[in-house]
Each structure stands twice: as C-alpha cells, then as structure tokens.
Amino acid sequence: xxxxxxxxxxxxxxxxxxxxxKPVIISALDAFVEIVEFFPADTIALQEKFVVxxxxxxxxxLGVYPLSTGGITGTMVDIRxxxxxxxxxxxxxxxxxxxHPSGNLLPSSADK
Numbered sequence: 001x002x003x004x005x006x007x008x009x010x011x012x013x014x015x016x017x018x019x020x021x022k023p024v025i026i027s028a029l030d031a032f033v034e035i036v037e038f039f040p041a042d043t044i045a046l047q048e049k050f051v052v053x054x055x056x057x058x059x060x061x062l063g064v065y066p067l068s069t070g071g072i073t074g075t076m077v078d079i080r081x082x083x084x085x086x087x088x089x090x091x092x093x094x095x096x097x098x099x100h101p102s103g104n105l106l107p108s109s110a111d112k
Contacts, residue, residue, distance in 0.1 A: 022061045022062070023060070024059050024060050024061075025059045026059065031095050031097075035064060035095070038064055038066055039099055044099055044101070045103070047071060047072065047075075047101060048069070048070040048074055048075040048098060048100065048101060049068070049070070049075065049098060050068045050097070050098040051064055051098070052065045052082050052085065052086075052096055052097075054089050054093070054094055055091060055094065055095065056091065056092060056093075057093075059093060062090075062091055063089060065081075065082075065085050067081060067082065072101055074110065075098065077098075082094065082096075
C-alpha cells in the first residue's frame, strides 16, 4: 500500500492597521457614535444585527466587524469568530453591540 504525503497548508497572519486617525473610545457615548453607522437606519427595525468593535491598548478603534445579521427575533453569534478576529488584529479590548427590532431595551436571556 503506497502512502502519499499530504501537504499541510501554511497559515499566515498579518496586521497592518492605520490607526493614527482612528477614534479613541472613552465612554459609552463614544462607542455608540462610532458603532451606530454599522446599523443601517432602513433595516434597524427589521432585522437583528450583531457587530464587534475592536480596540487597542489605548482604546483606539482598530476596526468594526459586522458579525451577523439575523431575523426579526434573533441572530447567531459565534464566539470563535469574535475571538479569532480579535487575535488576528491583536486587539486588547472588544465592544459587542446588537439591536432589538422590537425596540425593547431589556436584554433577553439569550443576550445575557
């Protein structure tokens, strides 16, 4: 029986953030101002959306990752994606955000 040698794929990680002009998050209002643009006004009352903001050690925004868009009552969140992006961009902080199309401001049990 002849065995063939399988080749293993090389994994390459790179990060080239241009952070000199990125905002610094000092308060919840700062985070809201930066993240609200990722929730389109025409669909914010229609579908749940989940986004993640990644910060460096000085709370400067590295970027925002739109993780998922769901239906009227929920959206899927995969913690592995949140953490893999955080590791790739070398983030030291993350801010999680999602909307409730119903307008209910109280977190659901799934949110908790």
